[in-house]
Amino acid sequence: MDDHGESAALCAGLSGALTEFGHRLMARVYYADTDFSGVVYHARYLEFFERGRSDYLRLAGVHHTELADGKHGEKIVWVVRRMEIDFRGSARMDDILTIETRTEDISGARIFMAQQLKRGGEVLVEARVEAAIIGENGRPRRFPKEWIAAFMPNKSVSSNR
Numbered sequence: 001m002d003d004h005g006e007s008a009a010l011c012a013g014l015s016g017a018l019t020e021f022g023h024r025l026m027a028r029v030y031y032a033d034t035d036f037s038g039v040v041y042h043a044r045y046l047e048f049f050e051r052g053r054s055d056y057l058r059l060a061g062v063h064h065t066e067l068a069d070g071k072h073g074e075k076i077v078w079v080v081r082r083m084e085i086d087f088r089g090s091a092r093m094d095d096i097l098t099i100e101t102r103t104e105d106i107s108g109a110r111i112f113m114a115q116q117l118k119r120g121g122e123v124l125v126e127a128r129v130e131a132a133i134i135g136e137n138g139r140p141r142r143f144p145k146e147w148i149a150a151f152m153p154n155k156s157v158s159s160n161r
Contacts (some may be wrong), residue, residue, distance in 0.1 A: 015059055016052070016056075016059070016099075017059070019100075021100070022100065022102030023055065023056035023060075023101045023102070024100050024101075025051060025052045025055050025056075025098070026098055026099075027048055027096075027097050028094065029091050029094060029095045033091075034092070034093050039090045040090060040091040042087065045085065045125050046085075048097065048099050049099065049115050051099065052100070052115055053101055053115070053129065056101045060150040060151060061150055062147060064077075067133075072144075074135050074136060076133050076135055076136075076141055077133070078132070078133055079134055081110065081130045081131060082129070083129050084127065084128045085127045086127075088123055088124055089123075091117070091119055091124055097118065097124075098116075098117070098119075099117050100115065100116045101113055102114050102115075103152050106151060109133055109134070109140035110131065110140075110143070111130075112129070112130050113129045113130075113131065114127070115129065
């Protein structure tokens with residue numbers, strides 16, 4: 001059955017969009033995201049942030065499945081090493097949220113990202129994330145130079161952090 005291009009149109013916005021600062025993704029709060037009172041359960045914010053980071057990577061050309069399959073040589077995966085979260089407000093069922101993600105720095109095997117989850121112009125939750133890439137043996141792998149260009153176009157050399 002021909003969908004007359006509807007699938008392409010529906011998928012176009014599925015991963016959000018790259019922006020001049022990084023990445024922006026829209027998401028709706030569903031019943032499953034909330035606690036008994038209709039407020040987003042605190043651990044669900046981690047999932048919203050993960051979606052933002054994953055789609056940022058995907059649109060920048062870094063696909064989790066290709067990394068895990070070893071398409072670029074050794075099988076590598078992302079791990080979150082550290083996360084700081086500030087809860088400023090609460091999202092509720094049916095809210096439309098914006099997840100913004102930007103790269104602050106890249107150093108060695110690590111990437112430092114800042115994220116905000118907003119409802120309209122109101123910042124509800126902020127997070128700082130330190131992630132790293134590791135090989136099959138669990139050891140850190142240096143961040144590939146071509147990825148630095150994708151995540152920090154104005155950065156030419158890794159800074160000391």
